[in-house]
Amino acid sequence: MIALFISLTTWQIILIINYALVIVAAGTLLLKNSNPTKTLTYLIVLMVLPLVGLIVYYLFGQEYRKQKLFRRKHILNQSTIKKYNEELKLDDELLSEIEEDFLEGKVKLIKLLNSCKDAPLTSCNTIEVIRNGENTVPRIVEDISKASQFIHLEYYILKDDETGLDIINALCERAENGIEVKLSYDYVGSSLSNATLDRMTASGVEYNPFMPVYFPKFTSKLNYRDHRKIAIIDGQIGYLGGVNLSNTYYNGRNPRYWRDTHVRIEGQAVGSLQMHFFMTWDFVTEEKFQIERFHFPKCEIDTQTAIQIAASGPDTDWANIMEAIFTAINLAEDYVYITTPYFIPNDEMLTALEVAAKSGVDVRIIVPEISDSKIAQYASASYFERVLEAGVKIFLYTKGFVHAKTMVVDGVFSTIGTSNMDYRSFNINFEINALVYNKDNAATMVSHFNEDLKECKQIDFKEWKNRGIRQKIKESAMRLFAPLL
Structure with a gap:
C-alpha cells in the first residue's frame, strides 16, 4: 500500500485528497437543506472543478450566519x-x-424587526x-x-x-x-x-x-x-x-x-x-x-x-435589512423610490419589485449611468429588461456616480444606510440601516429623489430590449459573478 501511494504522481495524490474533501463538503451541503438550486450548483462545481471547486465553496458556499462565527x-x-x-x-x-x-397600516414592518432583540423600535x-x-x-x-x-x-x-x-x-x-x-x-x-x-x-x-x-x-x-x-x-x-x-x-x-x-x-x-x-x-x-x-x-x-436600527451580516440571526426592504415593498400601495449604486438583486427582491409594479405601484429605481466597476455595471444591466417589462422604471444618473443607498415608500417609511441592493449587502457584508417611520422625513427623501431625477435619463423599454447582442453577452457573462460582486 505504501509503495503504491509512493508510485502515484503528485497530481494523482492531489486529486485523491481533493475528492476526499469534496465528499465531506458535499455531505455538509446536503445536511444544510438549503435552496436545492444553490446546493446542486455547488455540488456540480465541487465535482467538476478539482481544487477550484473547493476554493469557491470555502469562500462563498459557507453560511457564517448559521455557524455563529461572529460572537455577540x-x-x-x-x-x-x-x-x-x-x-x-x-x-x-x-x-x-x-x-x-x-404607518397607515404598515405596522408589520415594526413587528418584523421587533422580534429581533437587537433592533428595538425607538x-x-x-x-x-x-x-x-x-x-x-x-x-x-x-x-x-x-x-x-x-x-x-x-x-x-x-x-x-x-x-x-x-x-x-x-x-x-x-x-x-x-x-x-x-x-x-x-x-x-x-x-x-x-x-x-x-x-x-x-x-x-x-x-x-x-x-x-x-x-x-x-x-x-x-x-x-x-x-x-x-x-x-x-x-x-x-x-x-x-x-x-x-x-x-x-x-x-x-x-x-x-x-x-x-x-x-x-x-x-x-x-x-x-x-x-x-x-x-x-x-x-x-x-x-x-x-x-x-x-x-x-x-x-x-x-x-420612530426609528429602528437594522443591522445584518454574519453576526445576525436573520437577513434583517433585506427582510425589512422586502416587507416594505410588499406593503407598498402608491410608490417605491429606490436609489442604489449597485442593482444586483436576489430572487426575493426581484419578485417583490415585479409584483409591486404589476400591481400598479409606481416603482422607480435610480442607478449610476457609469459605475465605478465595469463588472458591476454589466451585471446590474442584466436585470433591467426583466424588471422593465414588469413596469419598473429605471433611471440612469448622469451627473456623476450615485452612491446613496435609500428607499422611500408611500410617504410614511424610508430607509437610509450602508446596504446596497445586491447580493453582498444582503447576504455577506456587515451592513446597517436606519428604518424611519415619519412623514416629514419621507417627504425630505422624496424631495431628494426628485432632485436627483433631474440629473437622470429614463431607460426606454423598447430601446433597451433592442440593444446589441454583444452588450447582452457581456451582461449575461458578468451576471454569473453577481454573488461575488
Missing part, C-alpha cells in the same frame, strides 16, 4: 444592554399611536438627512470636537488623505484631552500609513482593524467585510449612511461628482448604533470588556420620530 452573546448578555433594551420597550398604546399617526428621536460627503464630514468633525465623554467610529473606508485626516486629527485632539476614542476600520477597505497609526497610538486613540487579511488588494471582494459607516458621539449623536472617510466621497476633493446620502440622529436610536458598535468592537479586540452606563445616557429628546 457576550455583549447582548451584559446587564447594561439588557437594561437599555428594556427601557426602549414600547407599550401597546404608544405602538398604536405610532401606527395611527405614521420613538424619541430627531433625524437630519445630509446630502453628500462635503456636507457630512465637516458635521462629524464639528460634533467630534465637542465630545465630552466618548467617540466611537466604525468605518469601511478610512484613508489618511485630506478627508480622512480631518477626522483623524479631530480624534487625536480629543483623545489627547482624555476623551475615550475607539475606532474600528475595515482592513481591506481602509488604507492607513504606519505614521498615522503611530500618531493615533501616541494620542491615545484605541483602534483595531476588522479581519486583517494578506494581500488585501487582491481579496477585497472575497471576504466578509465590515461595510458599515457609524459615528457615535457621547451616546447622544449618531451618524450612518453611504459616506466613507476619504477624498473620493468629498466633492471638491474628487474630480468626479459623488452623490451620497448620510443621516445624523439624536435620541434613543443612537443607543442601538452603540450596541452594534460594541458587538463589532468585541469581535475585533478579542478581549472581554465591560460596558458602562454612561455609554447609554438618558435621552433628552422630546421629538417623536
Whole structure:
C-alpha cells in the first residue's frame, strides 16, 4: 500500500485528497437543506472543478450566519444592554399611536424587526438627512470636537488623505484631552500609513482593524467585510449612511461628482448604533470588556420620530435589512423610490419589485449611468429588461456616480444606510440601516429623489430590449459573478 501511494504522481495524490474533501463538503451541503438550486450548483462545481471547486465553496458556499462565527452573546448578555433594551420597550398604546399617526397600516414592518432583540423600535428621536460627503464630514468633525465623554467610529473606508485626516486629527485632539476614542476600520477597505497609526497610538486613540487579511488588494471582494459607516458621539449623536472617510466621497476633493446620502440622529436610536458598535468592537479586540452606563445616557429628546436600527451580516440571526426592504415593498400601495449604486438583486427582491409594479405601484429605481466597476455595471444591466417589462422604471444618473443607498415608500417609511441592493449587502457584508417611520422625513427623501431625477435619463423599454447582442453577452457573462460582486 505504501509503495503504491509512493508510485502515484503528485497530481494523482492531489486529486485523491481533493475528492476526499469534496465528499465531506458535499455531505455538509446536503445536511444544510438549503435552496436545492444553490446546493446542486455547488455540488456540480465541487465535482467538476478539482481544487477550484473547493476554493469557491470555502469562500462563498459557507453560511457564517448559521455557524455563529461572529460572537455577540457576550455583549447582548451584559446587564447594561439588557437594561437599555428594556427601557426602549414600547407599550401597546404608544405602538398604536405610532401606527395611527405614521404607518397607515404598515405596522408589520415594526413587528418584523421587533422580534429581533437587537433592533428595538425607538420613538424619541430627531433625524437630519445630509446630502453628500462635503456636507457630512465637516458635521462629524464639528460634533467630534465637542465630545465630552466618548467617540466611537466604525468605518469601511478610512484613508489618511485630506478627508480622512480631518477626522483623524479631530480624534487625536480629543483623545489627547482624555476623551475615550475607539475606532474600528475595515482592513481591506481602509488604507492607513504606519505614521498615522503611530500618531493615533501616541494620542491615545484605541483602534483595531476588522479581519486583517494578506494581500488585501487582491481579496477585497472575497471576504466578509465590515461595510458599515457609524459615528457615535457621547451616546447622544449618531451618524450612518453611504459616506466613507476619504477624498473620493468629498466633492471638491474628487474630480468626479459623488452623490451620497448620510443621516445624523439624536435620541434613543443612537443607543442601538452603540450596541452594534460594541458587538463589532468585541469581535475585533478579542478581549472581554465591560460596558458602562454612561455609554447609554438618558435621552433628552422630546421629538417623536420612530426609528429602528437594522443591522445584518454574519453576526445576525436573520437577513434583517433585506427582510425589512422586502416587507416594505410588499406593503407598498402608491410608490417605491429606490436609489442604489449597485442593482444586483436576489430572487426575493426581484419578485417583490415585479409584483409591486404589476400591481400598479409606481416603482422607480435610480442607478449610476457609469459605475465605478465595469463588472458591476454589466451585471446590474442584466436585470433591467426583466424588471422593465414588469413596469419598473429605471433611471440612469448622469451627473456623476450615485452612491446613496435609500428607499422611500408611500410617504410614511424610508430607509437610509450602508446596504446596497445586491447580493453582498444582503447576504455577506456587515451592513446597517436606519428604518424611519415619519412623514416629514419621507417627504425630505422624496424631495431628494426628485432632485436627483433631474440629473437622470429614463431607460426606454423598447430601446433597451433592442440593444446589441454583444452588450447582452457581456451582461449575461458578468451576471454569473453577481454573488461575488
